[in-house]
Amino acid sequence: MLISTExxxxxxxxxxxxxxxxxxxxxxxxxxxxxxxxxxIPGAIYVDVDTELSDRSDLSKGRHPLPDPEQFVRTLAxxxxxxxxxxxxxxxxxxxxxxxxxxxxxxVGGAEALVLDGGFAAWVAEERPVETGPGKSPLPHPQxxxxxxxxxMVANYPEVKTQGDKMLLLDARSAERYRGEGExxxxxxxxIPGAIxxxxxxxxxxxxxxxxxxxxxxRSHFESLGVRDGRRxxxxxxxxxxxxxxxxxxEIAGLHGARLYPGSWSEWIAKDCPDTPLMxxxxxx
Numbered sequence: 001m002l003i004s005t006e007x008x009x010x011x012x013x014x015x016x017x018x019x020x021x022x023x024x025x026x027x028x029x030x031x032x033x034x035x036x037x038x039x040x041i042p043g044a045i046y047v048d049v050d051t052e053l054s055d056r057s058d059l060s061k062g063r064h065p066l067p068d069p070e071q072f073v074r075t076l077a078x079x080x081x082x083x084x085x086x087x088x089x090x091x092x093x094x095x096x097x098x099x100x101x102x103x104x105x106x107x108v109g110g111a112e113a114l115v116l117d118g119g120f121a122a123w124v125a126e127e128r129p130v131e132t133g134p135g136k137s138p139l140p141h142p143q144x145x146x147x148x149x150x151x152x153m154v155a156n157y158p159e160v161k162t163q164g165d166k167m168l169l170l171d172a173r174s175a176e177r178y179r180g181e182g183e184x185x186x187x188x189x190x191x192i193p194g195a196i197x198x199x200x201x202x203x204x205x206x207x208x209x210x211x212x213x214x215x216x217x218x219r220s221h222f223e224s225l226g227v228r229d230g231r232r233x234x235x236x237x238x239x240x241x242x243x244x245x246x247x248x249x250x251e252i253a254g255l256h257g258a259r260l261y262p263g264s265w266s267e268w269i270a271k272d273c274p275d276t277p278l279m280x281x282x283x284x285x
Contacts, residue, residue: 001102001251002212003088003114005122012042016084018138019044022091022098023120026185039130041090041123045079045138049241052079053100060270062263063186063239069108069149081111082141090116090123094210096200099244103260107153110145115248122209155234155259157267160192168226169261170198172237172246185238188269192236196225200237200245218253233258239266 011017021044023032029050036046050056052075054064067075073082081087087105089098098115105113116123124130160169171191176182178197183189191197203218204210213221227233227250235250237243240262250258263270 001114001248002117004117005126005128008041008088008116008123009128014086016086018079018081018085018087020047020079020081020087020089020098020101021045021120022047022049022089022101023093024049024091024097035092037132037134039124039132040135041120042129042131043136044090044131045135047079047089047101049097049100053104060267062267062270064241064262065267066104066107066154066240066262069147072104073108073110073145073147076110077141077144078138080138080141082145083111083143085111085141087111087113088116089113090119092120094121094201094204094245095119095212095248096242096245099248100241103153103244103247107150108145109148109150118209118211122211125209153259155261157261157263157271160234160236160261160268163232164194167232167234169195170225170227170233170235170243170246170258171195171265172198172200172235172243173265174199174201177238186266186269190265192265192268195236198222198225198235198246200242200249203245203249212249212252215253218249219255222250222253222255227255227258229255230257234261235259236261236264238264240264 019041021036021040023035025031033046055067089101091097095115102113102115171178175197178191180189204212235243235246235258243260247258
């Protein structure tokens with residue numbers, strides 16, 4: 001699930017290894033690609049959250065709906081990712097973006113995917129080599145992955161709406177956005193009724209380079225929020241991206257089986273559900 005900077009440095013240039021740069025900013029769509037041009041891990045390709053990991057043709061499903069699985073594996077093949085590939089994914093936000101592609105590879109039963117622990121920050125702090133420029137265009141992979149999407153890994157809007165106490169819904173957004181304070185991305189502030197706040201940033205160490213906490217620390221953290229083996233756990237956020245960081249952390253902790261609600265808060269507020277109260281600013285229940 002994770003790979004260290006030391007191991008990745010040893011494996012640079014290894015046949016079948018693809019390194020994906022996932023830097024991105026919701027408020028500045030070109031910021032990630034600009035950062036990639038300024039400097040990236042040697043040999044890396046750039047992967048865009050909006051255009052390559054989402055199908056934004058129907059935003060009533062949220063800001064980053066999952067793409068069709070067959071389209072997704074075609075995208076992967078175009079990026080050089082297919083049968084026999086080992087994929088390493090990184091970003092500059094402690095893995096909160098990289099985890100989306102890690103999760104999607106599991107979703108389609110794809111090639112091995114690893115998240116770089118500490119991300120680009122760790123790589124640069126250790127003065128490891130950096131390339132500049134747009135990078136080389138990847139060679140298409142001759143053997144695309146089979147598109148076998150695992151539907152058991154996904155929870156949809158009707159299920160989240162009706163499950164109530166049978167489901168533990170974790171919200172990976174910051175405490176401020178969860179409380180409905182300072183919302184700058186979605187059109188309404190608040191959170192899905194009954195959701196428990198589990199900010200993705202709590203999965204990494206607070207001091208220095210943001211490495212993931214140990215499995216035992218993560219397990220204690222999630223158990224304190226009510227996660228137990230066998231309990232129905234669903235992770236959400238604003239649009240199904242940073243929720244994958246909680247899913248990755250749960251796996252590291254040995255707490256398996258949690259699912260993603262891809263639409264998350266952005267789909268929830270887009271649905272016409274007058275019978276479902278929205279959590280507004282100042283409410284805490």
